Amino acid sequence: MATEAAVTARDVSKSFLMGRQKVPALKGVSLGVAAGTMTALIGPSGSGKSTLLHLIAGLESVDSGELSVLGRPVHTSGQAELAALRLREIGFVYQDFSLISDLTLIENVRLPLEGAGIARKQAHAAAGEAMARVGLSGLEDRFPAEVSGGQQQRASIARAIVGERKLVLADEPTGSLDSKTGIEIMEILAGLRDEGVTVVLSTHNPANLAYADETAELSDGSLVSLTERSSAGERS
Numbered sequence: 001m002a003t004e005a006a007v008t009a010r011d012v013s014k015s016f017l018m019g020r021q022k023v024p025a026l027k028g029v030s031l032g033v034a035a036g037t038m039t040a041l042i043g044p045s046g047s048g049k050s051t052l053l054h055l056i057a058g059l060e061s062v063d064s065g066e067l068s069v070l071g072r073p074v075h076t077s078g079q080a081e082l083a084a085l086r087l088r089e090i091g092f093v094y095q096d097f098s099l100i101s102d103l104t105l106i107e108n109v110r111l112p113l114e115g116a117g118i119a120r121k122q123a124h125a126a127a128g129e130a131m132a133r134v135g136l137s138g139l140e141d142r143f144p145a146e147v148s149g150g151q152q153q154r155a156s157i158a159r160a161i162v163g164e165r166k167l168v169l170a171d172e173p174t175g176s177l178d179s180k181t182g183i184e185i186m187e188i189l190a191g192l193r194d195e196g197v198t199v200v201l202s203t204h205n206p207a208n209l210a211y212a213d214e215t216a217e218l219s220d221g222s223l224v225s226l227t228e229r230s231s232a233g234e235r236s
C-alpha cells in the first residue's frame with residue numbers, strides 16, 4: 001500500500017456562527033489519509049463529517065490547526081490557490097448527484113476541465129474516458145433526467161475523476177440510492193481506489209464500510225475511533 005499522505009489533518013478545528021452563537025463543528029481533529037486508500041467517515045448526524053470533507057476540499061476554511069491536502073498546506077492557502085486545487089486536483093461527489101439538468105452527461109463531466117481552461121475537444125475526450133471508467137459508455141448524450149439515479153451518480157463520479165484527479169471526496173454518495181445501486185457505486189469507488197485514486201467518503205450505511213481501508217468515527221466534532229480494515233482488498 002502507498003504510504004505517501006494524501007491528507008494530513010493536525011488538531012483541526014472549525015466553528016460556524018449561528019446568529020451570535022458559535023457552533024463547534026470540528027474540535028481538534030487529527031487524521032492521516034494515505035494516498036491510494038479509501039477512508040470512510042462515520043458518525044451521527046451533525047458529528048462533523050461534511051464539515052471535514054468541505055475543509056479538505058477547500059470549500060470552507062480551517063479556524064485553527066494544520067491541514068495538508070495533496071502536499072499543499074490548505075490552512076495557509078488563499079482563496080485563489082484553493083480554487084485552483086479544487087478545480088484541477090480534487091473531485092467532489094454529492095448525495096444528490098448535483099448534475100446540471102440541461103446539460104448532457106458528457107457536458108456535465110467535462111465542465112471541470114473547461115473551467116480549468118482546457119480546450120473543449122480535449123476536455124470532451126477526457127470526459128469520454130472518465131465515463132468509460134465508470135461504465136457509462138454509450139450514455140454520453142443523455143440528459144440527467146433520462147438515466148437512473150445510479151447512472152447519474154456514476155456521471156457525478158466521472159466528473160470527479162476527469163482529468164486524472166487523484167483525490168475524490170464523496171458526501172454520502174449512496175444516500176439517495178437503493179441498496180443494490182449503492183453497492184454498485186461503492187464497487188466503482190473501490191475500483192478507482194484500486195487504480196490509485198484516494199477516496200474519502202462519509203456514510204451512514206454500515207454495508208459501505210466493507211469497502212474502506214480505514215473507518216474514522218466522529219462524534220460531536222471529535223475523532224473518537226480509527227479502525228483499519230485489513231480485509232478491504234479481499235471482497236468477493
Ligand SMILES: Nc1ncnc2c1ncn2[C@@H]1O[C@H](COP(=O)(O)OP(=O)(O)OP(=O)(O)O)[C@@H](O)[C@H]1O
Nearest residue numbers: 016017023024025044045046047048049050051052
Ligand atoms: N454552514 C453552516 N452553518 C452553521 N452551522 C453549520 C454549518 N455547517 C455545519 N454546521 C454545523 O456543524 C455541525 C456539524 O455538521 P456536519 O454537516 O458537518 O455534520 P454531518 O456529520 O455531516 O451530519 P449529516 O450526517 O447529517 O450530514 C452541526 O452542528 C451543524 O449544524
